[in-house]
Amino acid sequence: MIQKFYQRLWAIAGAVSVRTKILGIVLGFIVLLGAGVIIQSRYALTATMTEQLEEQSVSVSRDLAARAADPILLNDLLSLHDLLNETLANNPNVRYAFIVDPRGQVIAQTFEGGFPLDLLAMNSTHADEHHHTVLIQTDEGLVWDTAVPILDGKIGTARIGLSDASMQLALSKLTVQLLLTIILVSATGVLVAVFLTWILTRPILALVAATQAVAKGDFTPRVPRWADDEIGDLATAFNAMTEELAHTEELRREREGLRRQLMEKVIATQEDERRRIARELHDSTSQNLTSLIVGLRMMEAQCAHCASPTKAADLREVASHTLEEVHDLSMRLRPRVLDDLGLAAALERLAHEWQARYKIPVDVVIELEDRLPGEIETALYRIVQEALTNIARHAQAKSASILIEKRGGFVRAIVEDDGIGFDPSAQRGERHLGLLGMRERAELLGGTLIIESMPEHGASVFIEIPLLHPATFNLQPVTAP
Ligand SMILES: Nc1ncnc2c1ncn2[C@@H]1O[C@H](COP(=O)(O)OP(=O)(O)O)[C@@H](O)[C@H]1O
Ligand SMILES: [Mg+2]
Numbered sequence: 001m002i003q004k005f006y007q008r009l010w011a012i013a014g015a016v017s018v019r020t021k022i023l024g025i026v027l028g029f030i031v032l033l034g035a036g037v038i039i040q041s042r043y044a045l046t047a048t049m050t051e052q053l054e055e056q057s058v059s060v061s062r063d064l065a066a067r068a069a070d071p072i073l074l075n076d077l078l079s080l081h082d083l084l085n086e087t088l089a090n091n092p093n094v095r096y097a098f099i100v101d102p103r104g105q106v107i108a109q110t111f112e113g114g115f116p117l118d119l120l121a122m123n124s125t126h127a128d129e130h131h132h133t134v135l136i137q138t139d140e141g142l143v144w145d146t147a148v149p150i151l152d153g154k155i156g157t158a159r160i161g162l163s164d165a166s167m168q169l170a171l172s173k174l175t176v177q178l179l180l181t182i183i184l185v186s187a188t189g190v191l192v193a194v195f196l197t198w199i200l201t202r203p204i205l206a207l208v209a210a211t212q213a214v215a216k217g218d219f220t221p222r223v224p225r226w227a228d229d230e231i232g233d234l235a236t237a238f239n240a241m242t243e244e245l246a247h248t249e250e251l252r253r254e255r256e257g258l259r260r261q262l263m264e265k266v267i268a269t270q271e272d273e274r275r276r277i278a279r280e281l282h283d284s285t286s287q288n289l290t291s292l293i294v295g296l297r298m299m300e301a302q303c304a305h306c307a308s309p310t311k312a313a314d315l316r317e318v319a320s321h322t323l324e325e326v327h328d329l330s331m332r333l334r335p336r337v338l339d340d341l342g343l344a345a346a347l348e349r350l351a352h353e354w355q356a357r358y359k360i361p362v363d364v365v366i367e368l369e370d371r372l373p374g375e376i377e378t379a380l381y382r383i384v385q386e387a388l389t390n391i392a393r394h395a396q397a398k399s400a401s402i403l404i405e406k407r408g409g410f411v412r413a414i415v416e417d418d419g420i421g422f423d424p425s426a427q428r429g430e431r432h433l434g435l436l437g438m439r440e441r442a443e444l445l446g447g448t449l450i451i452e453s454m455p456e457h458g459a460s461v462f463i464e465i466p467l468l469h470p471a472t473f474n475l476q477p478v479t480a481p
Pocket of ligand 1: 393
């Protein structure tokens, strides 16, 4: 319960800015202090003034009683009146005064608009009493009504009413003064708090801005060390951290660049090597095999009478078969047609052979007018080759399709199948180098490779490679034959 309340409070108070928090705390304390001081001082003032007023009321009425005895005995009503008026005039707090005879009749009074009769019953005194004071609530506030017997009550009672208006006035004056002081102190407090929060939050705001920049990958901002305190230490630590981050980032970039270069080199070397071996196989090995076949045929013909014509024929069969295999190997290593006739022709041939081998119909659409930069042609050829190999090995597809087109500054390729599909996000790790290699080739040329696939819904590989990428832009165009 308490925890919930605390949580809710913190949800509201915690959400405001530091500036508002500090201002709130300062103002809250000032207001609390002010309220306490006002209540305390009003209480103390009320207590002392009440005592004083009571004492005054007793002394004034006793004085009146003493001085009233003579005029009453002499039955001098005029003097009695004067006495009452004088009492009123001398004591501004006294609201009224009157004399009652022993039978309860008012013989002199100071009320201007007639005597309020119910006042009579509100206070009385006994002969042996020194005085008797009651507190009466009137329209004008509280009144201390004191009754004092005159000559032990034998000739009457003197009564006066002392109002607390002066006390109320003093109280409200005090309150107003205190309130003014509080407002003044609050204003000063707010100013001080604003200044303090400015000093305190300025470096924090700078830190926040710098941190946000760092979060976005910008490691250049440094925060100034405003003061030699904890926040200053934080700023220094932050700067050290950003420097370290920037350094690490630089190293990472350098390594990434090196890795890229290495990768490019490896791929280029691999292609060169393949090209060289393919050419070797074609030019030298195939030629040799062809000579062998021709030789064997001649041997067969010349040796019509010898015992081993069938042997020669068998050997020729083996040689022809090997020649075919060498041809095939050379093709797969690096089709000469890719260098000689370009991507379109090479892919048509690849698709044709693939279809024949795996008995899966493949639809090829290639919309390219000119030849592409050599690296792009090689990359696309290898990517499509790997995609087709995957379809044959994993997809169990009924058909496949290849689309290559040039659009804007990009060349796009899509290889699709209608097979069992797979989850591309799950294919990570060392075992699946095929997809990784495809992506690597595309990215080395500044392009992207996206695989879309859902189980039972086939797979599509989208490749997009910019034609004017720094990696390809300086390449010599492959001269058409
Ligand atoms: N066209 C496809 N249809 C279904 N599954 C595929 C397809 N292409 C790739 N895969 C799945 O993705 C995995 C990773 O492919 P790849 O990286 O080429 O590795 P590998 O072919 O050596 O297994 C494959 O093992 C296969 O499960
Ligand atoms: Mg594969």
